[in-house]
């Protein structure tokens with residue numbers, strides 16, 4: 001068993017300039033530099049402030065509903081006939097996804113900085129809902145930018161945000177998805193920076209966001225690691241999570257970073273297949289996925305030969321993004337984590353299988369992680385363990401799934 | 410009309426420009442215009458026409474898919490440019506073409522970082538200079554991330570312009586003043602590009618705060634849209650940039666751009 005703590009490998013990163021190796025940094029218009037400095041200062045002081053930590057922990061327990069359970073997926077494991085599959089149930093967190101962990105933490109930071117106007121972007125709508133929720137909780141003003149394509153495919157979440165008192169602003173530029181929503185949110189932030197906090201929803205963007213989001217999401221892995229030790233008596237052979245911007249995955253991986261025998265596997269959106277070009281697989285598409293700078297950070301970016309950002313496709317709005325958090329680019333480079341893809345069809349099949357065998361309807365994003373487990377478990381012995389992050393629930397996706405399945409199922 | 414020929418390049422060309430405008434007791438007028446809007450040829454003609462009315466220099470816009478420091482006017486224009494097939498290479502060719510057509514004023518290439526990285530910082534600086542450009546302005550590149558490009562520009566004698574904004578602290582002002590090469594781009598407002606009706610009230614104080622830290626020329630941009638604001642700039646700063654208003658005019662035809670540039674030019678005094 002793992003007893004001695006091996007030397008800390010990644011938690012010393014990012015460095016003071018926000019770099020994970022050659023990835024990360026802070027590529028923003030000058031107007032935003034002081035706001036990022038202020039955010040770093042607020043985060044560092046909050047981190048060492050027991051009162052802040054107590055308040056955060058208390059809300060996590062009494063409002064978010066943490067710890068979320070770890071569920072042994074007995075029927076799915078039997079059906080696949082290989083490794084035993086455990087599900088970390090972020091779908092059971094308040095608002096139905098892991099996004100609330102980060103939204104709550106950042107909203108408390110905004111309060112600490114005296115900023116009561118919040119802007120956010122959202123793809124699947126889960127981050128927007130989580131942000132609208134914490135703004136309602138703390139009495140803050142909330143504006144959420146969302147691509148009009150995503151508004152159409154995540155209608156229930158648009159309604160939820162409005163019900164929670166947020167303004168939802170449709171974004172009509174570019175591909176009208178997550179990337180364009182981030183552009184608009186940043187433009188709003190640049191304009192209103194003295195009164196406004198940008199509550200970025202994933203482990204991407206300029207330093208310190210990748211650090212802050214990881215720290216607020218790392219509760220997933222901290223809980224899951226203790227739970228699997230308690231329930232299975234040992235660490236898993238692999239942790240698997242879907243990777244959009246990379247927050248639920250980094251949140252799971254971080255606690256296992258020094259457990260060298262635990263494989264860390266991220267699953268990108270394979271869309272209609274890598275060969276079709278219609279996907280959001282920054283790592284898997286070696287032609288278009290290259291290091292570059294988008295939204296303030298240097299990471300892998302889907303781009304054409306001229307450095308223009310290319311359109312992406314995924315059946316899941318939350319994975320439909322042209323870049324990926326810089327720490328993932330680093331973990332992949334040092335071969336601590338490995339990245340694979342699941343296609344739309346594989347995610348849809350996983351969505352149905354988990355619903356039928358476990359009575360759990362996963363978010364389409366999370367279904368990508370399940371799809372990898374479906375491929376991998378049968379190749380593993382029965383005493384092997386896979387720990388899957390079930391990052392969210394699938395209610396928001398019913399429209400999409402109904403039309404994708406053409407009324408079957 | 411100014412018949413000056415191009416005897417200096419890069420940083421020297423900018424220094425000569427400021428020496429002349431200072432001698433004339435006025436601010437330098439630098440239009441921004443993107444290559445490819447509404448077509449490549451029309452953009453070249455617009456820039457030529459502005460050169461002919463005697464503007465002092467140019468920012469030549471390189472379009473990018475995700476222009477997050479730009480407001481609706483420049484966003485829309487640069488998306489048109491991309492649909493017209495404009496690439497970084499095409500922008501460099503445009504500069505070469507403009508030089509061939511007799512545009513002698515300093516030209517700074519303005520674009521977002523990723524296309525420059527994709528081209529390769531060293532190759533970009535080399536080819537920009539060879540094409541006849543005098544420097545670079547990259548809004549998503551703060552000085553602490555700029556080492557690679559700064560070295561490439563220094564090798565080629567090119568300007569590399571950094572920004573200050575109303576949110577900048579005195580420490581940032583000192584850092585930017587130390588690292589910028591050519592001038593300091595002073596963003597007039599917290600916000601994105603776009604024509605605005607009036608200059609922001611705090612601008613004079615902010616410019617004075619910058620002056621207290623550095624002698625570097627200050628060029629004000631974002632939101633300056635017409636002759637009135639331009640006239641006000643001559644007492645306040647060493648130069649100013651007009652973007653969205655000229656781009657909007659460009660959508661109506663070369664004549665409209667020329668007229669607006671001529672009005673602004675007339676407002677700031679003699680040629």
Ligand SMILES: Cc1ncc(COP(=O)(O)O)c(C=O)c1O
Pocket residue numbers: 097098099123124125126127201202203242243244245246247248249317318319363365366391392393
């Ligand atoms: C349920 C769920 N899982 C995963 C994601 C992907 O984001 P990330 O990679 O940041 O976890 C989203 C994003 O909206 C989501 O809603």
